Amino acid sequence: MAEGGGVSTVSENVPSYEHIDVNSTPFHIGTFRNLWLGMLHPETYSYSQTSPETEDLRFISDMGIAPETLAELKSVCSTDSLRSHPEHEPPDTEAVPPEPQLATLKLRKRRQDYKKSLIRDSMGRHDVYANEMELLAIGRRPEDSKDLIPEGELILSFNVVYPVLFERFKHVRAYQTLHVLGSQKLTELRDAICCVSDLQVFGEFSNTPDTAPQFLSKDHYKSAFFFFEGTFFNDLRFSECRDISKTTREWAKTHDFPDFKTARMEDTTFYDLKVKVGYPYLYCHQGDCEHVIILTDVRLMHRDDCLDRKFYPLLTHKHRVATRKCCVCHLYISRWITTNDALAPVDPCLYCDQCFRMFHYDDHGNKLGDFKAYVYIDPGAFN
Ligand SMILES: [Zn+2]
Numbered sequence: 001m002a003e004g005g006g007v008s009t010v011s012e013n014v015p016s017y018e019h020i021d022v023n024s025t026p027f028h029i030g031t032f033r034n035l036w037l038g039m040l041h042p043e044t045y046s047y048s049q050t051s052p053e054t055e056d057l058r059f060i061s062d063m064g065i066a067p068e069t070l071a072e073l074k075s076v077c078s079t080d081s082l083r084s085h086p087e088h089e090p091p092d093t094e095a096v097p098p099e100p101q102l103a104t105l106k107l108r109k110r111r112q113d114y115k116k117s118l119i120r121d122s123m124g125r126h127d128v129y130a131n132e133m134e135l136l137a138i139g140r141r142p143e144d145s146k147d148l149i150p151e152g153e154l155i156l157s158f159n160v161v162y163p164v165l166f167e168r169f170k171h172v173r174a175y176q177t178l179h180v181l182g183s184q185k186l187t188e189l190r191d192a193i194c195c196v197s198d199l200q201v202f203g204e205f206s207n208t209p210d211t212a213p214q215f216l217s218k219d220h221y222k223s224a225f226f227f228f229e230g231t232f233f234n235d236l237r238f239s240e241c242r243d244i245s246k247t248t249r250e251w252a253k254t255h256d257f258p259d260f261k262t263a264r265m266e267d268t269t270f271y272d273l274k275v276k277v278g279y280p281y282l283y284c285h286q287g288d289c290e291h292v293i294i295l296t297d298v299r300l301m302h303r304d305d306c307l308d309r310k311f312y313p314l315l316t317h318k319h320r321v322a323t324r325k326c327c328v329c330h331l332y333i334s335r336w337i338t339t340n341d342a343l344a345p346v347d348p349c350l351y352c353d354q355c356f357r358m359f360h361y362d363d364h365g366n367k368l369g370d371f372k373a374y375v376y377i378d379p380g381a382f383n
């Protein structure tokens with residue numbers, strides 16, 4: 001199809017490090033998958049589980065060993081052999097019995113109980129819920145069997161980094177992690193990436209605040225591209241889409257860069273791609289909203305994964321950012337930003353929808369004073 005160059009030599013499509021611990025050499029995802037499927041016994045990636053007894057018997061015959069040797073191996077290699085104590089530790093001899101009679105023991109007991117009361121579960125809310133999204137999807141099976149993902153499918157993990165939104169977020173690498181299937185189109189990943197620039201509303205709405213939602217950027221500016229290994233994959237699904245990589249390619253031509261190729265995002269699946277793991281690539285939309293995207297993992301589907309096709313691309317991590325609250329109520333997330341606003345304490349000033357309307361319009365919806373109002377989309381509204 002678009003990129004990749006089809007089947008080439010085996011070693012070329014088995015990734016190795018290009019830079020140690022940083023990124024791999026480029027490899028063709030589809031070929032890599034076929035190599036895996038060719039090497040592995042179908043049972044290793046099957047969704048049905050082999051019973052431990054069958055596995056034992058197979059191991060005995062594969063290795064040509066006696067059953068006693070297997071039993072010995074199991075005890076030697078058991079995780080129990082890593083313990084310094086037996087699992088059920090003897091009772092703590094230092095601890096005071098629950099109802100002591102001696103005065104000294106009573107004192108000691110009081111001290112011991114006090115110490116125990118100081119121990120708090122120090123795990124933060126953020127740590128507790130860090131993998132909350134991932135846990136939700138684990139082991140999920142589809143209700144309709146036609147949504148079941150076939151065995152041997154690949155899962156690719158992408159980290160999508162947000163552009164720097166504000167100065168104060170400069171040191172924070174906000175990103176979302178998405179799992180996509182190898183057979184999915186690049187456009188499916190594009191549609192799953194949520195970015196505030198898609199929701200921006202262009203224009204000044206102080207006279208007609210109710211019409212603002214009709215001017216969402218994503219409905220008007222549908223062009224976008226991914227850049228992988230010298231090829232721009234353009235989203236050309238709609239008639240109003242343009243090849244926004246053209247400017248870059250023409251500039252590159254006049255500056256002695258090698259020729260960049262183009263392909264259609266909607267005609268390309270991840271199996272068609274030739275990419276590096278750990279290498280920064282580019283996703284660009286809304287003209288100049290640029291995101292670094294990094295492929296962090298390529299693996300075969302496992303029975304414990306979410307097996308329902310409808311949930312992919314699957315969002316497994318979402319960075320939380322602080323929200324900016326309304327300057328009047330300090331309670332709700334801001335929806336409007338005003339300038340030249342005589343009523344505002346600062347310029348520009350943020351308001352929630354309710355405060356904005358109460359403050360700037362009379363009971364009949366007439367504008368009070370001379371100011372400019374723009375829609376504000378808070379990046380934290382996605383939390
Ligand atoms: Zn963006």
Ligand SMILES: [Zn+2]
Pocket residue numbers: 326327328329330331332351352353354355356
């Ligand atoms: Zn408010």
